[in-house]
Amino acid sequence: MVLPKLGLLLPFLLAVAPLGHAGQMNLMSPQNVQVHAVNTNFTLRWNWDSQKDFNVTFSAQYQRILEDYEGKEEEIDWKEISGCQNVSVTECDFSSSLSSYIDSYNVHVRAEKGEEKSPWSITLSFRPYSIAKIGPPGVQLESIDGVVKINIFPPEENQNRKMWTNDISFTYHAVFWENSSNSEPKSKTINRRDIIYDLAPDTVYCLRVQAHITSERKVGSFSPVYCVKTTEKAWNALPYPMNVEVHALNMKFLLAWDNQNDQNVSFTVQYLSAYLKSLQEDHSDKWITVSGCENITTTQCDFSSAIVPSGIYFLRVQAINGYNKSRWSNEIKVDPCVVNEIGPPSVTVSPNEDSLRIQLTAPGESENKSMSEFYDLSYRILYWKNSSDVEKKIKDLEQLLFTIPDLEPFTLYCLKVQAFSPSYKKNGRFSEVECIKTLNGKTSPLTILFTFIIALTAFFFSASFIIFGIYYISRRIKYAFFPSCKPPSNIECLGGQSFNSPYLSTSEEPTETCCIIESIVIEETNQTDFKDYKHSKQSSRDSGNYSNDDDTSGTKVSEETLEQETA
Numbered sequence: 001m002v003l004p005k006l007g008l009l010l011p012f013l014l015a016v017a018p019l020g021h022a023g024q025m026n027l028m029s030p031q032n033v034q035v036h037a038v039n040t041n042f043t044l045r046w047n048w049d050s051q052k053d054f055n056v057t058f059s060a061q062y063q064r065i066l067e068d069y070e071g072k073e074e075e076i077d078w079k080e081i082s083g084c085q086n087v088s089v090t091e092c093d094f095s096s097s098l099s100s101y102i103d104s105y106n107v108h109v110r111a112e113k114g115e116e117k118s119p120w121s122i123t124l125s126f127r128p129y130s131i132a133k134i135g136p137p138g139v140q141l142e143s144i145d146g147v148v149k150i151n152i153f154p155p156e157e158n159q160n161r162k163m164w165t166n167d168i169s170f171t172y173h174a175v176f177w178e179n180s181s182n183s184e185p186k187s188k189t190i191n192r193r194d195i196i197y198d199l200a201p202d203t204v205y206c207l208r209v210q211a212h213i214t215s216e217r218k219v220g221s222f223s224p225v226y227c228v229k230t231t232e233k234a235w236n237a238l239p240y241p242m243n244v245e246v247h248a249l250n251m252k253f254l255l256a257w258d259n260q261n262d263q264n265v266s267f268t269v270q271y272l273s274a275y276l277k278s279l280q281e282d283h284s285d286k287w288i289t290v291s292g293c294e295n296i297t298t299t300q301c302d303f304s305s306a307i308v309p310s311g312i313y314f315l316r317v318q319a320i321n322g323y324n325k326s327r328w329s330n331e332i333k334v335d336p337c338v339v340n341e342i343g344p345p346s347v348t349v350s351p352n353e354d355s356l357r358i359q360l361t362a363p364g365e366s367e368n369k370s371m372s373e374f375y376d377l378s379y380r381i382l383y384w385k386n387s388s389d390v391e392k393k394i395k396d397l398e399q400l401l402f403t404i405p406d407l408e409p410f411t412l413y414c415l416k417v418q419a420f421s422p423s424y425k426k427n428g429r430f431s432e433v434e435c436i437k438t439l440n441g442k443t444s445p446l447t448i449l450f451t452f453i454i455a456l457t458a459f460f461f462s463a464s465f466i467i468f469g470i471y472y473i474s475r476r477i478k479y480a481f482f483p484s485c486k487p488p489s490n491i492e493c494l495g496g497q498s499f500n501s502p503y504l505s506t507s508e509e510p511t512e513t514c515c516i517i518e519s520i521v522i523e524e525t526n527q528t529d530f531k532d533y534k535h536s537k538q539s540s541r542d543s544g545n546y547s548n549d550d551d552t553s554g555t556k557v558s559e560e561t562l563e564q565e566t567a
Contacts, residue, residue, distance in 0.1 A: 026116055027056070027111045027112075027113055027116050027117065027118035028049060028111065028118055029110060029111065029118045029119045029120065029121045029122075030046040030047065030048055030058060030090070030109045030110065030111055030118070030121045031046065031047045031048075031049065031121065032046060032047040033045070033046045033107065033108065033109055033121050033122065033124045034046070034124070035107065035124065035126050035131060037128060037131050037132040037133060038132070038133050038134075038135045038221065039132065039133075039134070039135040039155055039156050039159070039162075039163045039164070040095060040101070040132070040156070040159065040161045040162065040163045041093070041095050041135075042093070042094055042095045042098060042128065042132075043091055043092070043093055043094075044060055044081070044084060044091060044092050044093075044094050044107060044109070045090060045091040046058070046090050046091070046109050046121065047090065048090050048111065055113055055114075056088075056111050056112065056113045057086045057087060057088050057111070057112050057113070058084075058086075058087050058088075058089075058090070058092075058109055058110070058111055058112065059080070059084065059085045059086060059087075059109070059110060059112060060080075060081045060084035060085075060092065060094070060107060060108065060109045061078045061079060061080055061081060061107065061108060061120075062078070062079060062081050062094065062097055062105050062106065062107045063075055063076060063077070063078045063079070063105065063106040063107075064076045064099075064100075064103055064104075064105055065103060065104040065105065065106065065125075066103060067103070067104070073104075075106075079097075081094045081097050081107070082094070082096060082097055083096065083097075084109075086112065094107075098128055100128075101128040101129045101132070101163060102127070102128075102129055103127070103128075104125060104126070104127045105125070105126060105127075105128070106123050106124065106125050107123070107124050107126075108120040108121045108122070108123045108124065109121045128163075129163065132163050133218070133220065133221065134155055134164070134170075134210075134211050134212075134213065134218055134219070134220025134221065135155040135156065135211075135220060135221055136155065136209075136210065136211075136220065136221045136222060136223040136224070137152050137153055137154055137155055137157075137170075137172065137209055137210070137211050137220070137223055138152065138153030138154075138157055138223070139151070139152055139153070139207075139208075139209050139223050139224075139226050140152075140153075141207070141226050141227075141228040142228070143228050143229060143230050143231050144231065145231065145327045146199065146201050146230060146231055146233055146327070147195050147196060147197050147199065147230075147327070148195070148196045148199060148205060148228055148230065149193075149194075149195050150174070150190060150193070150194050150195070150196065150207075150209075151192070151193055152172055152190070152191075152192045152193070152194075152209060153280070154170055154192070154211065155170075155211055155220060164213075168213060169213070169214075169215070169278070170211045170212065170213060171189060171211070171212040171213075171214050172189070172190050172191070172192065172209055172210070172211055172212070173187065173188075173189055173190075173209065173210050173211075173212060174187065174188050174189075174190045174196075174207050174208070174209045175187050175207060175208055175209075175222075176188070176196060176205055176206065176207035177205070177206060177207070178200070178203060178204070178205055179203075179204040179205060179206050179227055190209075191274075191277040191278060192277065192278055192279070192280060193277055193279075193280075193282070193283060194277070195331065197330045198330070199230050200230065201230050201231060201232050201233040202229070202230060202231070202232045203229065203230050204227055204228070204229045204230075205227065205228060205229075205230065206225050206226065206227040206228075207225070207226060207227075208222045208223050208224065208225050208226070209222070209223045210222045210223065236324075237326070237327075238261065238265070238319055238320075238321055238324050238325060238326035239260035239261050239319065239326060240260070240317075240318070240319060240326035240327050240328065240329050241257040241258065241259065241260065241267065241299075241317040241318070241319055241326070241329040242257065242258050242260055242329065242330075243257060243258040244256075244257045244315070244316070244317055244329050244330060244332045245257070245332070246315070246332060246334055246339050248336070248339050248340040248341055249340070249341045249343055250340070250341075250342070250343045250363055250364035250367065250369060250371060251304065251309060251336065251340055251364065251369050251371070251374065252302070252304050253302065253303050253304045253307065253334070253336065253339075253340075254300055254301070254302055254303075255269060255293075255300065255301045255302075255303055255315055255317070255332075256299060256300040257299055257300075257317050257329065258299065259299050259319070260319075261319060261321070263321060264297075264321070265297075265319045265320060265321045266295045266296060266297055266319075266320050266321075267293075267295075267296055267297075267298075267299070267301075267317055267318065267319055267320065268289060268293065268294050268295060268296075268317070268318050268320060269289070269290045269293035269294075269296075269301045269303065269315060269316070269317050270287040270288060270289050270290065270315070270316055270317075270318075270328075271287070271288055271290055271303065271306055271307065271313050271314065271315045272286055272287050272288070272313065272314045272315075272331075273286075273311060273312075273313060274311070274312035274313060274314060274333065275312075277314065287316070288306070290303045290306045290315075291305065291306065292305075295320065303315065307334070307336060308336075309336040309337055309340075309374050310336075310337075311336070312333070312334070312335050312336075313333075313334045313336075314331045314332065314333055314334070315331065315332050315334060316328045316329050316330070316331045316332070317329045337374055337375070337424060338424070338426075340374075341428070341429070342363050342371050342375065342377075342419050342420070342421065342426060342427070342428030342429065343363040343364060343371070343419075343428060343429055344363060344417070344418070344419070344428065344429045344430055344431035344432070345360045345361060345362060345363050345379065345417055345418075345419050345428075345431055346360065346361035346365070346366065346431070347359075347360060347361075347415075347417050347431050347434055348360075348361075349415070349434060349436045351436050351437065351438050351439055352438065352439055353409045353438060353439045353440070354405070354406065354407050354408070354409055354438065355403050355404055355405045355406070355407055355438075356383075356403065356404045356407060356413060356415070356436065356438065357401075357403050358381065358401070358402055358403065358404065358415075358417070359400065359401055360379060360400040360401070360417060361400070362377060362400070362419070363377075363419050363428060371419065371428075375421035375423070375424060375426070376421055376422060376423050377398070377419050377420070377421060378396045378397065378398050378419070378420055378421075378422060379396065379397050379398070379400075379417055379418065379419055379420075380393065380396050380417070380418045380419075380420060381393070381394050381397070381402075381404070381415060381416075381417050381418075382415065382416050382417075382418075382430075383404055383413055383414065383415035383416075384413070384414055384415075385411060385412070385413060385414075386412040386413065386414050386435055387412075396420075407438050408438065409438050409439060409440055410437065410438060410439065410440040411437065411438050412435055412436070412437045413435065413436060413437070413438065414433050414434065414435040415433070415434060415435075416430045416431050416432070416433050416434070417430065417431045418430045418431070
């Protein structure tokens, strides 16, 4: 077998190995190689077991690993670490050897004694930015008017090389306590320029500060401890407003506070954009007085017009009595979308036999400030029978129009609706309870009869109207184009109708020639009189034209004369 033979030869190979490499195998390799980094300061450390051997020195090398856009790595040749060659201690500073903090590096260490050199230690790989810790910030304290003002300098403030660039947003955490044996520390998140309130006068307080990078979950080192003594309270100091609070509903913001004065005072409210506090510059002159909240006597103020929902602000209040002014109140931080309370939606309900149709209007929309512009709103609906106290919840919905199905007909149901924002984890107010009865599923005989009568009446009315309309129109047409009257029998018209139509224009009416046909009675017994009459009649015709009226009267006279003669 091959394996047993190799097992027999292994001790022999180990025994003769030092003979071939006598200068390298007498020294052990350094162990537990580590890199410690604070800001841009990098220290390489290792362990060496042979502590009694004082003639041993150590040397270290590094290798930079480059990564291209496709993620492929390229290892650069090993280089000696400047400041880590032939050192007699088990650590060395190699900060100057790192040209990039985002690339990866390999390091290893070996022991040296004269010409003897140990094997290289196990290679350690690291990325400078990932392992670096945040150093302590700088702190300045100032005691004014019974409060302590803090001025914080970021880590690496005065360093040329920076691990944390200017776009890194630090959060500062302060721990402070009264400088006494039985004092309990208090903690507070503060800005670069901030104030600690509610401290006892004429008392020594101490604190220390550390920096955080919240987005990367990095926690820095604490600064040294700093102490300061608060000032004494003046006997004539005007009490400052306390218990400053913000009340907000549908983006209408109201600042309220307590008046601690027995005398008549007025108040002034100021606000400051939060980002100004993150800057190192002094922002004491950047506070702005809220319009309509200057020298007011009430203990509340509407500051909605001074802010925008997307910003973050600080507000403060000051009491004034003539030339005497109190110190400013504790500053209160206002994040509009966080402190605002979402009001109830408007609800319109339409009943059916087995369902309710719900139409919602987003909170604040009636005031032209819809909360859907600031939040991702969903709606929660609770409903129940009026005879039961058990609430049923239907699933949360995003739409404004929906239906509650599977209900009993002709039953009274009550409901209420709530708007909420999942991203802000904020629940709004419920709407007023509204109760409505579903429609009756069965139609009563009386309702059917009533509906039939209404339909029948409407039918007869419509039919009568149509018939009367047709009759009226036909009469007008017949009268206009087919008149029923005829001229008298003794009037003969030549060439068309003798009556004018009221529906034809005068220019279109035909001109007719009419003549009178007289009735002639011949009496055999009196020839002489007939001739005389005929002669007179002929004379009358020769006299000229006659009007219609004259013809008519002449006709009547002639008829009477003939009747008399005949008699």
